[in-house]
């Protein structure tokens with residue numbers, strides 16, 4: 001284990017924001033955490049001595065140089081744990097790239113993750129915000145995970161119920177002091193994640209964009225590789241590739257409102273995109289709300305609203321003149337205010353702000 005000092009963070013966040021970390025430790029194995037705890041002067045993480053666990057940096061806005069110690073997860077490895085009548089149980093190290101992992105499972109003949117192709121980030125970050133796309137959420141394929149408690153050094157495992165998954169949410173997004181009594185943000189580091197890919201495989205094709213692909217191609221019974229290819233094509237057409245233009249995916253969560261609130265909005269804005277949820281509430285498309293307020297292409301400094309998807313904020317300055325985290329947050333606040341003034345809805349940001 002090596003403690004690196006004064007580390008450039010620009011290559012470590014998909015927004016491409018330039019900042020430096022005072023110190024960073026690359027965690028390639030659980031033993032690195034033991035070595036870290038054995039360093040002279042080590043103190044357990046606490047609100048006064050916090051640590052930040054960094055994965056692929058794809059859901060992150062950095063607002064300045066970082067004094068907090070960063071633990072960068074780089075644990076590798078992927079394997080089939082067992083195949084049963086129920087499905088394939090597969091395990092991956094938290095540091096594996098998510099999309100490469102999805103592609104690998106398909107190449108092995110283990111379908112089930114194809115709707116979540118091309119989501120930026122690492123395997124270890126996938127449960128943190130319960131990633132999801134095109135009708136499948138991580139929690140639908142999740143089995144369990146291994147983690148290490150940064151305070152006690154103990155390893156532990158969590159099943160889905162213990163992860164407290166919600167829409168783009170889990171216990172790993174909440175501080176231990178949160179009202180949700182079991183927050184693990186800054187307290188635990190995910191080391192390995194296991195997925196159960198159910199048998200028999202059934203394609204999930206209910207999402208409008210996928211239905212369109214079926215009509216366009218005339219393929220009504222696609223295999224998993226076909227769904228994967230469609231999802232990749234849809235995402236490439238709509239969402240900016242972070243390798244080309246920096247971004248952190250959807251910047252806001254899609255808000256949910258009550259039936260009455262929705263009826264009130266529809267009366268004023270008949271075209272509002274809305275989806276009824278199982279619990280009776282209505283989910284609104286945040287991208288539509290932002291778009292309706294005229295934000296596409298608008299910017300604050302070098303932070304801008306993506307022209308093809310108003311839900312995505314981008315770094316239009318590129319690596320040479322990157323936007324700052326402050327510009328991103330100023331733009332985000334202006335968007336929140338305008339959506340609130342027009343629709344009475346306060347959008348909630350999705351990324352973690354550091």
Ligand code: EPU
Pocket residue numbers: 132133134135238239248249250251252253254273285286287288291308309310311350
């Ligand atoms: N829309 C507009 N204008 C826009 C953007 C969207 O009118 O500028 C409309 C679209 O036409 C569509 C609706 O809003 O009718 C929803 O848009 P889209 O289908 O693109 O999906 P989304 O709700 O914006 C969510 C996830 C994405 C995920 C896609 C596909 C959230 C916050 N975002 O986006 O996840 O890939 O669905 O399942 O839930 C991410 O979390 O980083 C992410 C990219």
